[in-house]
Amino acid sequence: MPRPERKRHLQFIPNVPLLGAKVLKSAPTWRVTSTSPGKESPNTPDPHHLDASSAPTACEDRTVATAQQWIQGARPHTLPNAISPVVAGFGAAAHAVPGTGDLSWWRAALALAVALALIIGVNYANDYSDGIRGTDDDRVGPTRLVGSGAAAPAAVRRAAFLCFGIAAVCGLVLAVSTAWWLVAVGVVCIAGAWFYTGGSSPYGYLGFGEIAVFVFFGLVAVLGTQFVTADTVDWVGLLCAVAVGCFSSAVLVVNNLRDIPSDTESGKITLAVRLGDARTRVLFGALLAVPLIVSVVLIPATWWALIGLLAAPLAWVAAGPVRTGAIGPALIVSLATTGRAMLLWSVATACALAVG
Numbered sequence: 001m002p003r004p005e006r007k008r009h010l011q012f013i014p015n016v017p018l019l020g021a022k023v024l025k026s027a028p029t030w031r032v033t034s035t036s037p038g039k040e041s042p043n044t045p046d047p048h049h050l051d052a053s054s055a056p057t058a059c060e061d062r063t064v065a066t067a068q069q070w071i072q073g074a075r076p077h078t079l080p081n082a083i084s085p086v087v088a089g090f091g092a093a094a095h096a097v098p099g100t101g102d103l104s105w106w107r108a109a110l111a112l113a114v115a116l117a118l119i120i121g122v123n124y125a126n127d128y129s130d131g132i133r134g135t136d137d138d139r140v141g142p143t144r145l146v147g148s149g150a151a152a153p154a155a156v157r158r159a160a161f162l163c164f165g166i167a168a169v170c171g172l173v174l175a176v177s178t179a180w181w182l183v184a185v186g187v188v189c190i191a192g193a194w195f196y197t198g199g200s201s202p203y204g205y206l207g208f209g210e211i212a213v214f215v216f217f218g219l220v221a222v223l224g225t226q227f228v229t230a231d232t233v234d235w236v237g238l239l240c241a242v243a244v245g246c247f248s249s250a251v252l253v254v255n256n257l258r259d260i261p262s263d264t265e266s267g268k269i270t271l272a273v274r275l276g277d278a279r280t281r282v283l284f285g286a287l288l289a290v291p292l293i294v295s296v297v298l299i300p301a302t303w304w305a306l307i308g309l310l311a312a313p314l315a316w317v318a319a320g321p322v323r324t325g326a327i328g329p330a331l332i333v334s335l336a337t338t339g340r341a342m343l344l345w346s347v348a349t350a351c352a353l354a355v356g
Contacts, residue, residue: 218245
């Protein structure tokens with residue numbers, strides 16, 4: 001016997017703004033419902049006679065993040081990951097080329113612009129991709145734009161691609177003035193930034209995030225800066241790249257250590273999830289030790305390289321919560337202090353290499 005046909009209706013629902021979001025205008029929304037014959041709701045409007053004055057418009061149902069929320073979404077605490085490799089790379093360039101007058105300062109500035117645009121872009125891309133997947137629904141760290149509902153996913157995605165566009169333009173200028181093969185490097189960097197958490201199989205969800213950070217914000221950023229600034233790379237630049245790459249990876253390691261519970265629940269298999277809590281803490285300590293060892297290994301280049309050990313106290317402070325088994329928000333101090341230690345090491349080492 002055939003089943004009776006169910007009627008579909010549009011049901012009126014008042015618009016309720018999300019917590020922390022600003023709405024341009026409180027607008028009603030509509031959803032499709034269905035009822036069996038003879039059971040129509042008396043409050044269900046006739047879809048053929050909708051009141052145009054109560055129907056939502058494209059702009060009335062849009063959340064608008066504040067400037068402060070956009071700044072937080074850019075994750076300012078990660079900026080040392082972009083600044084440090086450029087500073088270290090410039091220091092290596094100064095050591096490789098006698099006399100700072102032979103260095104290209106404007107190329108160094110463009111390299112910094114590329115690094116900053118990429119890291120802000122990857123932060124917005126991560127916010128967008130994790131937000132639409134629901135990974136950020138129960139975050140321990142700072143609020144995310146999409147996950148909190150502060151900004152529409154499309155707006156955050158546009159912000160990410162705007163940053164990638166700025167990085168591409170600056171990178172293209174560097175390629176034109178130095179070597180065209182840098183265009184290929186730039187394409188790989190932008191693709192790596194997007195597919196970290198974007199796409200159908202993001203490599204950040206497979207435990208490869210730390211490797212990517214080491215490569216892009218260590219090897220590529222430091223050696224790339226040295227190359228475009230001094231037209232050469234050497235062993236000093238390589239050691240600086242390894243040191244900064246380890247610092248950058250340590251920042252991500254402690255971030256993912258903090259997020260092990262939420263990432264496990266959401267299916268985000270980071271390296272920290274794969275290693276487990278105890279081994280992730282050991283890895284963090286090892287990564288912090290490498291730059292300090294590099295300061296000693298750089299002695300043949302200049303004894304002044306030992307000044308990089310000034311970052312040791314900050315590294316020790318950063319490792320404190322990790323050593324003592326801190327979890328959740330208590331690890332945020334380690335994340336921030338690791339970034340400061342990286343920046344201090346890079347500035348100190350760059351000055352040492354320039355003087356020596």
